[in-house]
Amino acid sequence: MKYCSVCATPVEHSVPAGDNLPRYHCPACGTIHYQNPRVITGTLPVLDGRILLCKRNIEPRWGYWTLPGGFMENGETVAEGAARETWEEARNAPELRQMLSVISLPQFDQVHIFYLADMVSPDFSTTEESSEVALFEPDAIPWDDIAFRTVLATLRHYVDHLGPDGRAPARLPLLDTTIIPRLRD
Amino acid sequence: MKYCSVCATPVEHSVPAGDNLPRYHCPACGTIHYQNPRVITGTLPVLDGRILLCKRNIEPRWGYWTLPGGFMENGETVAEGAARETWEEARNAPELRQMLSVISLPQFDQVHIFYLADMVSPDFSTTEESSEVALFEPDAIPWDDIAFRTVLATLRHYVDHLGPDGRAPARLPLLDTTIIPRLRD
Ligand SMILES: [Zn+2]
Ligand SMILES: [Zn+2]
Numbered sequence: 001m002k003y004c005s006v007c008a009t010p011v012e013h014s015v016p017a018g019d020n021l022p023r024y025h026c027p028a029c030g031t032i033h034y035q036n037p038r039v040i041t042g043t044l045p046v047l048d049g050r051i052l053l054c055k056r057n058i059e060p061r062w063g064y065w066t067l068p069g070g071f072m073e074n075g076e077t078v079a080e081g082a083a084r085e086t087w088e089e090a091r092n093a094p095e096l097r098q099m100l101s102v103i104s105l106p107q108f109d110q111v112h113i114f115y116l117a118d119m120v121s122p123d124f125s126t127t128e129e130s131s132e133v134a135l136f137e138p139d140a141i142p143w144d145d146i147a148f149r150t151v152l153a154t155l156r157h158y159v160d161h162l163g164p165d166g167r168a169p170a171r172l173p174l175l176d177t178t179i180i181p182r183l184r185d
Numbered sequence: 186m187k188y189c190s191v192c193a194t195p196v197e198h199s200v201p202a203g204d205n206l207p208r209y210h211c212p213a214c215g216t217i218h219y220q221n222p223r224v225i226t227g228t229l230p231v232l233d234g235r236i237l238l239c240k241r242n243i244e245p246r247w248g249y250w251t252l253p254g255g256f257m258e259n260g261e262t263v264a265e266g267a268a269r270e271t272w273e274e275a276r277n278a279p280e281l282r283q284m285l286s287v288i289s290l291p292q293f294d295q296v297h298i299f300y301l302a303d304m305v306s307p308d309f310s311t312t313e314e315s316s317e318v319a320l321f322e323p324d325a326i327p328w329d330d331i332a333f334r335t336v337l338a339t340l341r342h343y344v345d346h347l348g349p350d351g352r353a354p355a356r357l358p359l360l361d362t363t364i365i366p367r368l369r370d
Contacts, residue, residue, distance in 0.1 A: 001190045001191075002190060002191060002192070002193070003188055003189065003190050003191070003192070003193040004188065004190070005186045005187065005188050005189070005190045005196075005218070006186075006187060006188070007187075007188070008187075008188040008193040011190075021258060033190070034256070035259055036223045036224065036256055036257060036258065036259060037224060037257050037258075037259055037261075038221045039221065039222060039224065039296060071219070071221055072221060072222050072296075073206060073221065073222075074220055074221060074222055074294040075291050075292070075294065076222075076289075076291050077289035077291050077363045078287065078289050078296055078361075079289070079361075079363070080289075080291070098359075098361070099287060099359060099361045102263065102284060102287065102298075104261075104262035104263050104264070104265075106260050106261050106262050106265070107260070109259040109260065111224060111257075111263055113287075171358075173356075174283075174284060174359050176263075176264075176283070176284045178262045178264070
């Protein structure tokens with residue numbers, strides 16, 4: 001941020017009076033330009049025990065598998081965003097069963113939230129964002145080719161809670177955790 | 186938003202190529218200025234079955250009671266933000282026990298997240314933001330003077346799950362819901 005979005009004056013970056021963190025703020029009109037974490041919202045869609053994954057047709061992590069998800073938009077709920085992203089990336093409109101994970105990524109200023117979702121229709125398809133969309137048995141998840149660590153953690157949490165019959169319990173505990181990048185990231 | 190924060194050119198507001206929602210974007214440098222919901226994070230602190238509430242010394246809702254909470258900041262986790270706000274508003278550093286509520290407010294472009302928290306110290310005090318800080322037995326909560334509907338819903342969810350002995354179970358279900366303003370709001 002270089003210029004005030006209200007009046008085009010060059011902004012300053014310092015701790016405003018009465019605050020305790022540095023902010024971009026405008027010396028002309030006084031606007032403080034707060035910057036806050038963004039929410040990524042998505043689903044883990046399940047059909048007859050199989051999990052829907054999308055092969056990314058976009059960067060970052062092109063060619064890796066992911067759960068459908070993306071940035072939450074103004075004017076929608078977390079659940080609406082998760083359903084919208086599932087439609088945009090996989091052309092499926094699942095029923096959201098429960099919130100499954102809330103994962104903070106403080107070094108990326110993001111919070112990732114995933115819902116466990118029941119695929120009420122078996123239909124899905126590739127999209128501009130997904131070069132392949134496919135159902136995977138839990139023991140066939142491509143663990144080495146998952147795009148993001150939040151997706152990996154959410155899938156692992158789900159699979160770890162499956163019963164001996166391979167089915168999920170009526171209600172899974174919420175995975176509430178933090179992911180810090182490894183040094184090599 | 187009137188001007189590009191990167192190059193100070195007046196922004197346009199329309200659907201960018203390849204997008205499906207109107208955005209502020211810059212005709213000169215091409216930057217798309219996404220605007221996304223913000224996360225409010227806070228706690229429901231408990232000491233010996235009593236709940237810590239803060240009387241707001243700031244607008245909006247000056248003079249009404251609230252749970253400690255505020256905007257999540259870049260570089261922190263949801264939990265860290267909740268703990269920080271509790272310190273800033275009530276000078277108590279509780280131990281977070283579990284995520285208790287995730288409430289979307291689509292008409293305010295916000296998501297409110299509250300943690301159930303154990304007060305490991307009985308110390309607390311007023312602050313610039315709180316003219317009074319006090320512990321309330323569940324049957325003495327000032328229900329008619331609660332500042333925000335997300336706080337009301339979170340308190341109600343907690344109290345509804347107390348056992349006959351007035352104590353919370355080891356783990357409460359997550360309240361995952363949406364609040365739409367009433368017409369009179
Ligand atoms: Zn300005
Ligand atoms: Zn520009």
